[in-house]
Amino acid sequence: MRAMSGIGQYxxxxxxxxxxxxxxxxxxxxxxxxxxxxxxxxxxxxxIAAAVVAAVVVSRVPARAVTRGLRAVGLIVVFTVxxxxxxxxxxxxxVHLGPLxxxxxxxHRGLFFxxxxxxxxxxxxxxxxxxxxxxxxxxLERVLAPLKLLHVPVGDLAMTLSIALRFIPTxxxxxxGIVMAQQARGAVFDKGGPVARARxxxxxxxPLFFQLFRRADALATAMEARCYRGTEGRTRMKEDRMGAxxxxxMIGIGAALALAGWFL
Amino acid sequence: MIVFEDVTLRYRPDAAPALDGVSLSVAPGDIVAIxxxxxxxxxxFARLCDGLLTPSSGRVxxxxxxxxxxxxxxxxxxxxxxxxxxxxxxxxxTVVEEDCAFGPENLGLPSDRIVERVAEALATAGLTGLERxxxxxxxxxxxxxxxxxxxxxxxxxxLVFDEPTAMLDPAGRRSVIAAIKRLARxxxxxxxxxxxxxxxxxxxxxxxxxxxxxxxxxxxxxxxFSEPETLHSCGLALGEAGxxxxxxxxxxxxVPADAVDAESxxxxxxx
Ligand SMILES: Nc1ncnc2c1ncn2[C@@H]1O[C@H](COP(=O)(O)OP(=O)(O)OP(=O)(O)O)[C@@H](O)[C@H]1O
Ligand SMILES: [Mg+2]
Numbered sequence: 001m002r003a004m005s006g007i008g009q010y011x012x013x014x015x016x017x018x019x020x021x022x023x024x025x026x027x028x029x030x031x032x033x034x035x036x037x038x039x040x041x042x043x044x045x046x047x048i049a050a051a052v053v054a055a056v057v058v059s060r061v062p063a064r065a066v067t068r069g070l071r072a073v074g075l076i077v078v079f080t081v082x083x084x085x086x087x088x089x090x091x092x093x094x095v096h097l098g099p100l101x102x103x104x105x106x107x108h109r110g111l112f113f114x115x116x117x118x119x120x121x122x123x124x125x126x127x128x129x130x131x132x133x134x135x136x137x138x139x140l141e142r143v144l145a146p147l148k149l150l151h152v153p154v155g156d157l158a159m160t161l162s163i164a165l166r167f168i169p170t171x172x173x174x175x176x177g178i179v180m181a182q183q184a185r186g187a188v189f190d191k192g193g194p195v196a197r198a199r200x201x202x203x204x205x206x207p208l209f210f211q212l213f214r215r216a217d218a219l220a221t222a223m224e225a226r227c228y229r230g231t232e233g234r235t236r237m238k239e240d241r242m243g244a245x246x247x248x249x250m251i252g253i254g255a256a257l258a259l260a261g262w263f264l
Numbered sequence: 265m266i267v268f269e270d271v272t273l274r275y276r277p278d279a280a281p282a283l284d285g286v287s288l289s290v291a292p293g294d295i296v297a298i299x300x301x302x303x304x305x306x307x308x309f310a311r312l313c314d315g316l317l318t319p320s321s322g323r324v325x326x327x328x329x330x331x332x333x334x335x336x337x338x339x340x341x342x343x344x345x346x347x348x349x350x351x352x353x354x355x356x357x358t359v360v361e362e363d364c365a366f367g368p369e370n371l372g373l374p375s376d377r378i379v380e381r382v383a384e385a386l387a388t389a390g391l392t393g394l395e396r397x398x399x400x401x402x403x404x405x406x407x408x409x410x411x412x413x414x415x416x417x418x419x420x421x422x423l424v425f426d427e428p429t430a431m432l433d434p435a436g437r438r439s440v441i442a443a444i445k446r447l448a449r450x451x452x453x454x455x456x457x458x459x460x461x462x463x464x465x466x467x468x469x470x471x472x473x474x475x476x477x478x479x480x481x482x483x484x485x486x487x488x489f490s491e492p493e494t495l496h497s498c499g500l501a502l503g504e505a506g507x508x509x510x511x512x513x514x515x516x517x518x519v520p521a522d523a524v525d526a527e528s529x530x531x532x533x534x535x
Contacts, residue, residue, distance in 0.1 A: 010358070012396055133358040166358045169400040215353055222354035225314055225346040226414065227338055227370040237365035237378040 009065075009168070010132050017059040017130045021242050022139025024250035025127050031254035032123045035261030036116050044264030045112070048257055049119045056122065061129045069125035070118060077114045084110030133165035138240055155231025163219070174211055178204050266290045266313055266344070266422055266454065271322035273308055273477075281320070282308040284477040292421055292454040295445070297465040297485070299458075300474035301499035306458040309474065310426045313456065314344035327421065342371055345415030349427040351407035352399075360402070360410055361386070361395040367418040381417045388451075389413035389443055405436025409443060416447075422454040423447060429464055441467060462489070462500050462524045473498045489524060505529045 012018075017025075035048050056066055070077075085107035086100050087093065093101030128136065141158035148154050179189065182203055189200045242250075266289065273283040283305045290296050298306050311317040312324050315331035324331045326340045348354055357363025361382050368378040386392050389409040399407060408428055415423060425444065429437040445467055448455045457464060465471055471488045473481035481494050488495060489510075495502070502510065506524035509532070513519050519532045 010398075012359070012398075132362075134362045162358065163356060166356065166399070169398070170352055173400070218348065218350070218353035219356070221311075221316060222346070222348060223356060223366075225316060225341060226354075226356075226367040227341050227418065228366070229338070229370065233372045235369050235372050235374060235378070237362070237369060237375055237382065239375050 009128070011061050011065055011129050012132070013060050013130075015058060015060045015130070017055060017126070020130075020249055021240055021246035022131050022135040023142045023240075023242055024246040025131055026136075026139050026143050027250040028254050028257065029124055029127050031258045033120065035257040035259075036120055037261070038258070039116075039261035039264060041264055042112065042115075044261050045115050045119065047260040047264060049115065051253070051257060051260075052119055052123050052126070055126055059126060059130050061126070065129055066122055066125060069121050073117060073121050077117055080113045080117065081107070081110035084113065133162050135240060136165070137162035138236065142240075153231075155234070159231060167215075170215075171208070171212065175204060175208050178207050178211075265292075265325075265327060266456070267323075267325045268312070269323045269325075271312060271319045271324055273305075273312065273317060274320045281477050283312070283319075283474075285322070286474075286477070286479055287322075288472060288479070288482075290422065290454045290456055293448060293452045294470065295448045295455045295457065295468045297457050297459055297468035297471045298474065299460070299465060299471060299488075299498045299500055300480075301497070304474040304498075305477040306474055307426050308477075310346070310424050310456065310458055313422070313424045314341050314346055316346070338371075342367075342418045343421050345412075345418060345420035345423045347408075347411050347415050347423065347425045347428050349430050351404070351411040351431075354411050354414065355399045355407065358398060359395070360391060360397050360399065363399060363410060364413045364417050367414055371418065378417075381419065385413040385417040388416055388447070390439065403436065405432050405439050408432060408436065408440050412440070412443060420453070422456070425455070425457040425459075427458050427460065429459065429461060437461070437463070460499060462495075462502055462506060465500070466524050466528070486520060 032048065032052070035044070039045050039048065056063070085102050086097075087103045087106060089099050090101040090103050092104070094104050094107065095102045131139070137158040140161065141154055144152070144154045144157075183189070187200060187203065189197065191197075192200075268286050268288045271283055271286045272281050274281045286305075286309070298309055300306050308317065312319060312331070313326070315324075315337050318324070318332045326343050329336045329340050329343075331337065331340050355363050356366050364382045364385055365378050368381050373381070383392075386395065389412050391406065391409055391413055394402070394406065399410065402410060408431070412423075412428070423444070428444070429440050432440060441464060444455060444457065447453045457468065459465055465488070466485050468485055471481065471483060471485050472479055473488070473494060475497060480497070481488060481491075488498075488500075489502070489506070492510075502524060505526040506529075509519045509523050509529045512529075512533075517533070518535075519529060523529045523532045
């Protein structure tokens with residue numbers, strides 16, 4: 001649980017990336033995704049990857065915080081490479097492993113997908129690492145504002161998101177407390193196969209859910225006591241707005257990323 | 265003034281009342297402690313103060329506004345700040361200043377006034393300098409003071425605390441109680457504090473003890489501390505210092521009845 005709890009959690013620093021408006025960062029992340037999925041060669045990927053690495057450097061976020069997000073997708077990356085490159089009894093292969101062989105075209109494809117996943121994860125993690133949840137939900141609210149015309153409760157969704165993000169560390173602490181309490185009573189979590197392990201967690205999840213529902217109820221009461229009545233008529237202490245610099249960064253970097261994918 | 269007029273509350277029509285014919289008033293500048301055993305109706309009482317619950321019969325008014333009146337409920341809620349036992353149940357923001365701003369934002373205040381109120385509330389709660397800190401990195405005492413700051417930022421005239429020190433260690437408890445006392449004495453807030461701790465109660469001007477939803481005692485802390493049976497029936501217990509003080513008093517030493525913690529007993533003997 002502890003390993004999962006820190007992923008993508010805001011690192012409050014003062015860098016150009018931190019200061020960039022959340023809506024602009026959302027726009028750039030969207031462009032990054034488009035760029036990654038339209039790129040058909042390593043050249044495009046490499047260019048986008050270089051831009052992401054540059055962004056990591058500019059953000060001054062510790063590399064450890066960035067790679068923590070990668071650990072969670074490590075298994076998927078390995079699986080992607082293997083599933084694409086391993087062939088049963090291939091006629092041409094780079095390497096033979098008994099009846100299995102590594103197929104060159106498959107390896108190429110596997111690595112391509114793997115790099116794409118890694119760059120995407122690093123890019124999106126960087127978004128949450130450099131944007132506070134409140135800024136992020138505020139940015140999302142502004143980006144999705146047009147949906148209000150279709151009666152989508154954008155404000156309430158953004159508030160829900162921001163509260164969910166706020167409670168990630170609290171919930172992780174709570175889960176850890178329950179695990180320790182169960183261990184003190186002799187429960188074993190790290191023995192046996194995956195099924196046995198998953199089953200060992202059931203006595204943790206039940207009290208955890210119970211706790212969460214209790215907390216949700218208490219939180220709703222406290223919000224009501226603090227005059228929360230939906231986002232209608234609510235104001236913000238920090239009314240974020242896109243400045244000229246934010247627009248320029250979003251359009252400039254966003255276009256570059258999307259075009260890099262498109263043409264390379 | 266928060267006024268309870270013959271208030272009865274049943275959670276279900278067929279259930280025994282959680283609060284039964286309670287009449288009471290709290291004026292600005294007063295510190296009133298509410299004590300009682302588990303299930304005696306203290307939290308119910310607290311929730312009635314700002315219309316989170318409304319009476320089954322009787323009336324609760326805050327500066328003349330009926331808490332049952334939907335039209336003025338938000339005025340009532342901004343006049344009465346609530347602070348609950350577990351700060352994690354009430355902190356909504358992801359950093360200190362954002363949480364503190366939550367109430368004023370809900371009131372629809374313009375941004376510059378929110379900034380002003382947040383700075384002021386954080387200063388009062390002794391959290392200046394921690395504006396950008398994430399709540400889960402605060403100590404329990406700081407978290408509870410953040411919950412207080414969140415209530416203060418709405419500029420309430422009354423503050424209702426439901427066991428605000430239950431989860432704190434002695435140092436955290438002292439810092440929260442000191443903040444609460446300052447609010448009543450210097451800022452003139454009317455303070456209602458539900459507590460199980462004799463040390464908290466000793467700081468009040470007046471103590472109201474509930475038993476099975478009825479008022480069983482209403483008087484000064486010193487009078488309550490000189491009535492061991494009442495004290496016991498409220499689920500309150502004098503600590504070692506308090507017991508020592510009682511024995512010293514019986515031996516003829518001049519120890520005031522509200523000296524219940526080591527510090528104040530020592531101070532009394534020193535004089
Ligand atoms: N939401 C509820 N629904 C039904 N009954 C309730 C509810 N909340 C409280 N009660 C009942 O009302 C009575 C008074 O409860 P209340 O929470 O006010 O007590 P309390 O003095 O705050 O106790 P504690 O010291 O445990 O906090 C209790 O008998 C309790 O079981
Ligand atoms: Mg209670």
